[in-house]
Amino acid sequence: MNYGHALEFGVRLPIGGADPALPVRWARLAEELGLDLVVVPDRPALAGPEAWTLLSWIAGVTDTIRLATDGHDDTARNPAMLARAAAGLDHLSGGRVELGLTAGTGDDVDETIDVVGELWNVLDHGLARVNGRRHRLAGAQKAAPAHEVPITVSGPDPEDPDLARLAGTRADGWSVPLTDPAGLAAGLRLVDEAARGAGRDPREIRRWVTVAGRSGVHAGSVDRVAEGWVVEGWAADLLALVVEHGVGTIVLHTDDPDTLTRFAREVVPAVRAGADAALPHGAAGVRVRRSTVLARRRSGIDYDGVPTGLAGVVEPGDLAYARLRSGYLRGGSPGVVLQAATVEQVVAALGFARRHPDLPLSRRSAGHGVSGRSTNDGGIVIDVSLMNTIEVLDEATRRVRVGPGARWTDVANALAPHGWAISSGDYGGVGVGGLATAGGVGYLAREHGLTIDHLRAVALVLADGSVVRCSDGENPDLFWAVRGAGANFGIATAFEFEADEVGPVAFAALTQDARDTARYLVEWGRVVEESPRDLTSFLIVPPPRGGQPTVALTHTVVDSGDPEIVLARLAPLAAIAPMYQQQVTITTYADIMASASDDTPTSRGEPVARSGLVHHLTPEFAAVASRVLRSGGIHWFQLRSVGGAVADVDPDATAYAHRKPNFSLVVMGSHPDVVDEQWALVRPYLDGLYLSFESSLRPERIDQAWPPRTLARLRDLKATYDPDGVFDDNFSLTPSRHPEASTR
Ligand SMILES: Cc1cc2nc3c(=O)[nH]c(=O)nc-3n(C[C@H](O)[C@H](O)[C@H](O)COP(=O)(O)OP(=O)(O)OC[C@H]3O[C@@H](n4cnc5c(N)ncnc54)[C@H](O)[C@@H]3O)c2cc1C
Known part of the structure; x- marks a missing residue:
């Protein structure tokens, strides 16, 4: 035998x-x-x-x-x-x-x-x-x-x-x-x-x-x-x-x-x-699964029919499952994780998933989705984290091709020797796949725009398994949609970006007295809006605890290595309120992005995050925000400056259409009802949301994520490219009854 x-x-x-x-x-x-x-x-x-x-x-x-x-x-x-x-x-x-x-x-x-x-x-x-x-x-x-x-x-x-x-x-x-x-x-x-x-x-x-x-x-x-x-x-x-x-x-x-x-x-x-x-x-030989693995299989999955030749097939009984089951913010227990390392493998994995229309399908690049939809319970995850190469295509035009599984710290490290960077986010562990299909609100946003503003082409596997490249010249409608609503249209397998020349930058971490929270918010907002574009600032106000005075933590990047310029930019920020702590370094963008953990995500439970965009931090908004902070209902409150170069782009140019607000607000808490009660207070001051920071699946969030004209166009495209709603794991669009519907 x-x-x-x-x-x-x-x-x-x-x-x-x-x-x-x-x-x-x-x-x-x-x-x-x-x-x-x-x-x-x-x-x-x-x-x-x-x-x-x-x-x-x-x-x-x-x-x-x-x-x-x-x-x-x-x-x-x-x-x-x-x-x-x-x-x-x-x-x-x-x-x-x-x-x-x-x-x-x-x-x-x-x-x-x-x-x-x-x-x-x-x-x-x-x-x-x-x-x-x-x-x-x-x-x-x-x-x-x-x-x-x-x-x-x-x-x-x-x-x-x-x-x-x-x-x-x-x-x-x-x-x-x-x-x-x-x-x-x-x-x-x-x-x-x-x-x-x-x-x-x-x-x-x-x-x-x-x-x-x-x-x-x-x-x-x-x-x-x-x-x-x-x-x-x-x-x-x-x-x-x-x-x-x-x-x-x-x-x-x-x-x-x-x-x-x-x-x-x-x-x-x-x-x-x-x-x-x-x-x-x-x-x-053939792969023989252990009985301990078989015992943990979930129902409804044709495990024996999983395509051969995938880079990995990880079941609930496999050791690697502990590493892949959950995301950074959400616990998951999928029935199988299909690891794809090539476009062909993505197509094969998607074909298998489509034979299971009743099971949830998630796509995972680096697993840092705030909504946590890159995992699920009992369904299929197509994991492209192994597609993580970063290559320079053309030195002269600074064109680089990046796999969806690359993390932004890896991208920053690869571009640094060329003197280049792509504005991404504030955390190097976040993946390219999730961020570059949604927006990309980063530390260089006011000077260099969103991450998607640097996209020149994307390779996508569509719902019907076809492989397309989209850019301004090829499938321009899809290229428009991918930049802001990408998760609805396919599995991105490669991104081509035009990087920016970015030299030394200053990174300032300031801790200031914010016991007059409303005043601090207004002043910080004013300073940011009045600052030249080379300044981008993110503000965290931890909810006050145990009688301690409220503090404001700002992380500010000045796109300059010149100490005179840096000090001139930071002085108005420093003047807002007394300083408890300050650290300013002239460093590189890659060093800022180095904050990425290699630890296995061990999250359990559901993240509760709410996102909204704000034009100006008015005294009225600030008063409500400081009440929300004191409510005890949230544990995370962050404002990021957007505006600047982000607002230069025509709202109709990409599916990320809320270009005009100057700030992006995110709050997080433990219980959705409690958070929503507080969120309802700030809601009147918001204009749209950034879906990368939102976890709610309520239908009105879709209307807030995209303005009506953008939404109508997206629904038409959804009807054309994904009429069956294969990609409905994250802010799923309802296809319109577009004449082209079901042609694919
Ligand atoms: C600690 C932390 C810091 C963050 N900081 C920032 C920030 O500064 N700026 C910012 O803009 N965002 C930030 N985010 C949000 C982040 O950009 C999004 O959550 C993003 O989706 C994460 O990408 P990922 O590939 O790691 O996520 P994953 O969890 O792998 O994927 C998230 C979702 O993206 C979609 N997706 C993933 N891969 C693909 C693909 N290949 N093709 C199509 N769709 C895909 C799927 O719908 C999936 O559910 C932060 C998140 C965290 C957890």
Whole structure:
């Protein structure tokens, strides 16, 4: 029987000799020779470097080869430390670690698996707890590896029932030295039975054999190497193990580098070719999902019909799900995340999603959507975060192409060496895909406009799966719509921007007394409006707490590196109210954008954010705003300056039509009704909203996001390009009954 595993070959490294660097040289040689993995015995009693130290060293001098251990002694190393060592090295090595445990050495392998599994289980929230016979975890911090590190149990006797039980019920691999094929077959049957008894698919368990390089496979081939190497015979023996017994991993144990070289160069290709010819899935194998993964599947999704060839298919039982399920501000539990790394993959993923019309469909670039609609409950997420390249297309015109999954900190870093920047936002972790389809209100807004004002072309996958490029000259109607309502029309797969020349800039963080909040707001608004365009300022007023005086925190960028100009621009701001703290630096736009966390978003629950645009901070508005701040109903209040270059653009030129207001207001709170009660007070002073800062799905928000003429045009286009409402996850437009409707 063959289990459909991708065929892989490794070498057991020589440990314990006089030269501690020998296994390192072997590992490099194995990688050069194209082998898949090296195996290091983890036995404290052995002379030579300790296993995890050695593996770390090897990880540092190799790039691709996987790093497997074999054996573990829980009296010498606590399993919790083993879990941390393996997880840490897995991250450092780019997901190359495999863990081997040995049955029958006195180690309590069951408990080791309990401890390791619990510490790695970040799919279930909370601290790690195990109450074992030898080991206890009483609320330990979990720390997952970078990928699903397989656990293989090994033993000297293929027919050992305990080894078979462990492998069949608890592990991902079963590993034995090759003795005789009959013993191997008997052991494999035991593993299959144990797996079935535990409700697992026997294919979940990879079968490893270690073969001795100098002694051949069968007793009859003992002296083959010494006799001059009969490659064909050895390859045939190994192929039989693969085809007849389902062995997936073959590890060579030898102390002879020539044997290793010939094994890799001659035997391995021959076995692979034989497997390709003999097996339905060839040496590449098929993907077998763990029963633990199957158990967490959601209903209504044709998991078996997911297109092959996607960069990733992440289900609720997969480790990567913990990283991808939620956004920065909203918890999610989608049924599957389809990771697309190319346009073709996006098209395939969208085709699959369209076969599930009753399930929610979300699109995710960097997962920082304030509305949080880039995830959902039980539906499908098409994740394009891997489409994150940034390339300069033309130096002369400063034309750059950026993938939707790039984050603005990455864009800023890539453009900095050219002396360029694109005004984006105030946080480098935000993604290009979400922001550049909505607007982009950034620290350079008054001088350089919105992010979308720098867009020159966008590549889109439309609802019907067609791939289009839009610009002023190609599909201009779509290009108009994408700049402000992009999420309604497709999945953006690339953006072409014209960057601006931006030199050193000043970044000022001021903390001022704002106990007369209304006065502060009016004054700040006045100073901003009177300032030259090279100043853009964002203001946060934290709701006053516990009798503390209200403070105003401003982050202001002056698009100049000249200290005289910077001081002249900041002086009126500083004069508004007494200063508690101030920090002004001449820096780069890339440095300002460097504020991006790589931490996994662990949000739960729903964000409650309300957005509105304000023309002027009048005393009337300011009085109401300061009441809202004191109400206790909101926990976040921010005003951003817009205006300037943003207002230069004709409101009809893009679907971001509210060009005239000078300020963008966002408040956040915990409960929608409480926030809305406060929001109703400021509502009369607002003119439109910026949908990137709004989380409400109420229909009137659509009317506030786009003025009537813009909305009518958008609805016509929606009828043409997405009549079935495939892209309805975020501020969904109702298609008009346009004559062109349903032509696509
Ligand atoms: C901490 C923080 C700071 C922010 N600061 C600013 C700021 O200064 N200025 C500003 O303008 N905004 C800001 N935002 C808002 C931000 O611009 C939007 O929320 C934006 O949508 C996030 O983009 P993303 O790709 O990270 O989001 P995601 O969560 O991945 O996507 C959000 C939504 O965008 C749409 N979308 C995503 N990718 C695509 C795609 N490839 N094609 C089509 N539609 C897509 C989908 O509707 C999706 O639901 C901030 C948000 C946060 C959380």
